[in-house]
Amino acid sequence: MLTTDLIRVSEKGESIEPRYIKIEKLKSFEKVERLIEAYRAHVGKPRGALEEELKDIIGDGTDFLMQRGLAKLLADRSEFVVVSPLSPIELRRKIFETVAQVHPVTQTPDLHHPTTREGILGQVAEELGVTEEVIEQALYADLQDAYILERFEDIEAEALLHRYNLALAQAVLFRASKMQVWLRQPDAKRLKQLIRYLKFFRLIATASYEGEDVQITIDGPSSMFRLSQKYGLQMANFLPALLLCEDWTMRADLLWEERREPRVFYLDSQCDLHSHYPDTGAYLTEEEEHLRQRWGQLKLDWELVPSSRVLRQGSRDVCVVDYRLVHPDGREAWLELLGFWHRDSLLRRLEHLRMYGPSHLMVAVSTRMRVSEEDYADIPEQVYLYKDVMHPKRLAERAEQIATKVQD
């Protein structure tokens, strides 16, 4: 994560543009590699020494802000720990107790003050059966500069540069008060993934539609009372999830710098930012693949239309419709496929379906999910329980029961 002091942007009118590193134009990755090499070389060594070396590498050049940014990202991949043969806290307690009797220890002993610092350290060293050097070293081995770099999650220079560019865009988003995303004909799976991330980062998303294009407005619970950057960090964390989508544009409204002046930040799917989040993306399960195939082979009154409609479920939850079952007479029934869910989550989903509907939405649940008929006895027509494969005919029968004319 890049802190505010490491940010590099240019302002073009009201628009903020991160000054990305043009990776393909770099003549060499030498300096970046030196930074990474410094971390590799200091595994097992104190943090203070690493910081000194980094200072030397970064130097006084004009690119020092970028270098410090890269070093910060490397520090984020590192783990520093206290390494000491003696517990520093216990050692200090022992020394301070010993000294308390003869305080103050002196460098120039005389009759009244015979006790020297070295005398005390020697005495404690002897009691503990270690050398004085060990004592000197362990005394404050738990100060930050004395921490030992225990682990460094290695990374290649080019990958680090990509991480840097992403981090720069994220650092701009720290100042965001609101985000809008337009997705052209998003795939339901990707959209579901997106919604999951939004939920995970505790953001509020409202979706509106033009045909199958979706516009999502993103902010947080208190945004309606006051514009704030409070959700900026969450939006920044969300960005890599957006990068997994295919055809999109994004606009973030920023409150810029101390004066919180309005600025905007645009990004779209043409950008060269790389996500490091796992993409469970457009992958179709075997069950779903089978459903689509069978549906195509059968001559049913109901058409199976992929959907990516987002429905609000009460005040704090949303769900995504996977398919619309559309009848020529205009009636529709909606279908949500539940993947593998924890039983608790499944019961909560059924509870929401019961409370918030809508009544023409059904969920498809595999028998492998340990669900019993009592769990949905009051809404039997909205839960389709299947073993192994989903049968188009059964779904069409359900559609007949629950469908309604849907108005947007």
Added chain:
Amino acid sequence: MQERSKQSGWKLLFDGGTVILEAPKDLGGSPPPPELRYDERIGYYRARGMDYRRVRTWVHRLGVDYTDEAEQYNRLELKPHYKREARPYQAEGIAAWKAAGKRGLILLPTGTGKSFVAELAMMETQRSTLVVAPTIDLMNQWYEILSSSFQRSVGLLGGGYHEIEDITVSTYDSAYLHMERLGGRFGLLIFDEVHHLPGPSYLYAAECCIAPFRLGLTATLERPDGRHQLLDEVVGPIVYHRSIRELAGEYLAEYDVEQITVELDPDEFIEYTEAREVYRSFVREKGIRFGGPQGWGQFVLVSSRSAVGRRAMKAYQTARRLALSAPSKLRDLEGLLRRHKKDRVIIFTNDNDSVYRISRRFLIPAITHQTDAKERKEILSRFNEGIYPCLVTSRVLNEGVNVPDVNVGIILSGTGSVREHVQRLGRILRKQPDKRATLYEIVTANTVEQYVSERRREHDAYRRDEEQDPEPEPDMQD
């Protein structure tokens, strides 16, 4: 979007620092209070966390069937472990706060027992309480005080800890970070040094909490930006105020001040003069004026932009280090420690490096912002019991840290900030029977530091507390 109204009653929920009211859009025909707004995004009503009390009262008076899942705090049965009589001004303060609906600010000088006022408020309220303090050290101090006063486990939020209990103490930073999730769990909020609260982001923490009861404590409320007026809405009005003059003598100890001037060794002096010239000429060239309110910030910014500037910053730090903790000064410190070896001595110095240099040199306990909360607690209690005769600490103890039995203070380095000085004095001047405290200030001769110190002494902060700070000599940030 269609919704089925299978829900029976209304429901109050805590959601990310706000309160949601799940109720039909027409609210059964009753006009809502202005704090409660319809949230188009979710199709229900929403209010800020801090407006919970108003909303809940309104719903309750309507007589509708409702459930309240927003309130997640508990009723407590706090009893003080030690019997302590409240001083008159403490009792008056709490009475005024109670009369104001258990909301508002109590203003008392440093060293007059603000933490006991907080304990009284907690006993009046008997609800889960969050105490918010500006620094990790103050947070740790509250942790010590409250856990010993109530003899129960106290939670810590900040400084690497994330333990939530019915009594929890936190820093402003951590409160800001976590209140969106924890804001439903406290019924009483106490802000220590509440003049820190009106920063835009810290205020947000206060808004995100549903606590109906709120107390702000400080010695000085004035902020140059005038934002202290915002406290009225989020904490409450000033309900009680006593100044240092009204309480001096009766409750504060008397003290002497003695200045000791140290000559730098010749080589130290040369290095100092050279380093000082490097940064002085940079500052002159860039036209930076340290007299202005933005002087220091400007120096930091401008110096970071060029190689020359970064050298100037380095030179500044060198000069400062020499002036503040040159080896020659440590010799004089040893002299003072010898003279006061029977006394309880606390040494203040401005930067952490000096603290650890002194701790290593004299093998005495140190406290800085890096000190672990539990070790800090042990050091302070052993210091208070007299097991450790001496303690060295950096400026992080500046505001209101509690070490009651100290009778000698040594400022080894300091800035010209009067406010800081007053706070430091306040700490060693707790009222003890027949106690006369001594404050030493070790200053380096012929350095800027001496000038700052003289200016400080000219200032009547030794007598008064209402002064605005003069502009400090540019100060090393920790």
